Amino acid sequence: xxxxxxxxxxxGLLATAAQAQSYPDKPIRMVIPFPPGGGTDILGRLVAQxxxxxxxxxxxxxxxxxxxxxxxITEAARAKPDGYDMVMGQKDNxxxxxxxxxxxxxxxxxxxxxxxxxxxxxxxxxTSANSKYKTLADVVAAAKAAPDTIxxxxxxxxxxxxxxxxQFEKAAGxxxxxxxxxxxxxxxxxALAGNVDLLVSSVPSAMAQVKSGKLRPLAVTSAKRSSTLxxxxxxxxxxxKGFDVSTWYGLLMPAGTPQAQVRTMNAAVNKLLATPxxxxxxxxxxxxxxxxxxxxxxxxxxxxxxxxxxIVRDAGVKIE
Numbered sequence: 412x413x414x415x416x417x418x419x420x421x422x423g424l425l426a427t428a429a430q431a432q433s434y435p436d437k438p439i440r441m442v443i444p445f446p447p448g449g450g451t452d453i454l455g456r457l458v459a460q461x462x463x464x465x466x467x468x469x470x471x472x473x474x475x476x477x478x479x480x481x482x483x484i485t486e487a488a489r490a491k492p493d494g495y496d497m498v499m500g501q502k503d504n505x506x507x508x509x510x511x512x513x514x515x516x517x518x519x520x521x522x523x524x525x526x527x528x529x530x531x532x533x534x535x536x537x538t539s540a541n542s543k544y545k546t547l548a549d550v551v552a553a554a555k556a557a558p559d560t561i562x563x564x565x566x567x568x569x570x571x572x573x574x575x576x577x578q579f580e581k582a583a584g585x586x587x588x589x590x591x592x593x594x595x596x597x598x599x600x601x602a603l604a605g606n607v608d609l610l611v612s613s614v615p616s617a618m619a620q621v622k623s624g625k626l627r628p629l630a631v632t633s634a635k636r637s638s639t640l641x642x643x644x645x646x647x648x649x650x651x652k653g654f655d656v657s658t659w660y661g662l663l664m665p666a667g668t669p670q671a672q673v674r675t676m677n678a679a680v681n682k683l684l685a686t687p688x689x690x691x692x693x694x695x696x697x698x699x700x701x702x703x704x705x706x707x708x709x710x711x712x713x714x715x716x717x718x719x720x721x722i723v724r725d726a727g728v729k730i731e
Contacts (some may be wrong), residue, residue: 443482449595450615453501480504488517494672511569513684525709527680554585563609564598614697
């Protein structure tokens with residue numbers, strides 16, 4: 412009996428090993444939880460393209476937008492945990508969304524396995540090139556003179572980017588008027604048209620228009636300057652010491668996905684991030700490439716989830 416059991420076990424282990432070696436043997440879907448054109452979409456498509464080219468795989472981007480990116484996360488959570496469905500998540504939808512939306516059918520620390528961190532990016536405060544605001548100090552002075560009249564667009568209520576705007580208001584002691592959009596691109600277009608006074612956005616979402624000269628960056632919200640926008644001061648440098656808000660992007664798979672598939676994907680992404688070509692491509696989009704082990708990325712998701720719960724509660728933001 413023991414010999415028979417050992418034989419069955421050996422066959423099972425060999426089959427598992429063979430399966431891991433053949434992974435992937437069919438297309439992999441990458442859910443992108445935002446509309447085309449935003450920072451998550453740009454980086455997601457870049458990673459999908461480079462994974463396909465470097466490994467002869469087929470990685471297919473699949474935009475599933477809505478509810479601040481939580482609908483796409485829900486889609487990914489319900490997928491079969493076999494390594495053939497993953498999601499390009501970021502801080503907004505993964506760790507902030509669950510504190511904002513009632514009855515989400517998933518928890519980022521229980522229903523997903525972290526696979527690969529890709530990049531981090533500061534949030535940018537910007538305005539149209541035709542705007543009268545030349546510096547962040549101009550905005551603060553105008554807001555103090557006429558509270559609740561200066562508008563700023565964001566990708567949506569309760570996103571990290573919206574909360575960066577909220578935290579800036581508190582730090583500066585001003586009141587702005589928040590205008591939420593359904594994604595970064597609509598907010599960007601209205602800022603360029605002058606329909607909102609300011610844009611608060613991820614750098615990747617705004618980078619093309621900054622480079623073209625149509626968008627004037629006033630500050631970035633990270634602790635240090637962006638390497639892709641070295642001439643743009645931080646909010647902290649503008650007089651608000653200690654101000655530090657940034658976002659990150661990374662790949663996750665449904666909980667229960669075999670560790671062999673997770674390790675394969677993590678190694679493939681980290682190998683890409685080590686190449687000068689990929690580093691330049693990510694920098695060109697205004698983000699900072701950053702490789703991690705799957706375990707380290709999982710710890711970051713867990714830490715940020717609990718930290719941002721307090722920030723959301725303190726901001727009093729709720730979405731029914």
